[in-house]
Amino acid sequence: MTICGSIYRFVPQNTVSAPIRSSVFWLSFRPRAISCKHHRTSSGSASTSASQTTPPTPLMDAPQPIRVLDLSNTLTPYLGGWRLQRRILRDRLDFKRCSRNGITGGAPPPPDALLLMQHNHVYTLGRGADETHIKFTCDLSALARGRTPHPDTPRVIAPNGAEVFRVDRGGEVTYHGPGQLVAYPLVDLCRPHRSKDLRRYLHDIEDVVIRTLARYGVEGERDDANTGVWVRGRKLAAIGVGASRWVTTHGLAINVRPDMDFFDDSNIVPCGLNGREVTNLWAELEASGIGISCPCPQDVGKVVSEEFGAVFGVDMVQTVDEGEI
Secondary structure, three states: OOEEOOOEOOOOOOOOOOOOEEEEEOOOOOEEEOOOOOOOOOOOOOOOOHHHOOOOOOOOOOOOEEEEEEEEEEEOOOHHHHHHHHHHHHHHHHHHHHOOOOOOOOOEEEEEEEEEEEEEEEEEEEOOOHHHHHHOOOOOOOOOOOOOOOOOOOOOEOOOEEEEEEEOOOOOOOEOOOOOEEEEEEEEEEOOOOOHHHHHHHHHHHHHHHOOOHHOOOOOEEEEEEEEEEEEOOOEEEEEEEEEOEEEEEEEEEOOOOOOHOOOOOOOHHHHHHOEOOHHHHHHHHHHOOOOOOOOHHHHHHHHHHHHHHHOOOEEEEOOHHHHO
């Protein structure tokens, strides 16, 4: 175990990190709820007798704060952001495995994290994404399916200069680039105060976006048939997640003021939705006439962090050190 500031980073000794077994959970999947009751007698010994028990004792007084690493003031290459997610995920899976084996040495679990970024121009496809939604010509056979590519793997580049990756999340093809805020929550849904329910988690992520847009006077809404957040029938935020042993990866992308040509249907079918338009916060603020100037992605990221804390009922703690997460 090594100590980084006030955060304990768990590094098991004499163990080798197991490969990450990442699973994509679809919206139709709803795991069975699990409940746990913990009773103690006045002397502290365990008992099942109603006459000798006190009310259940909560496992924790409050949720552990989420560490926020805000890198949105600059462009992060997509592959670098993906590898950071994988490192954080591996740390959590290592701790879970060692916790099951009783070899954590009393160390607390690693904190949950929220990563905020802008990326260079990139198209990403979910694990099961339909490659026919890529409209330009390129060799997609080189794409690693859901694995971060080896440094020597040939890069797939679109004619407009955007890189192309197939990643370990659900959903179809989408675009990330400058002027778009991407938020990656890495949270353990097994922890107290959480629910092992991916449908609820996606609903909560949509809530975060809707509340963020409301702060700028823009009314976001859900689509009953598709994930994401929409404004006047046009998609403003895309959501696609992955999960491994209930630790989430990937997340949401809010179009603040990106180059909308990259969404053009001559390049991709965004999110696999033919005939559905894509919009951005700048365009919606212009159309509303309410006189609010368009914020930059970094400003939107601060609001996303605040609303994430409100929706999930947890404190958000800023950090500038990747070692603290």
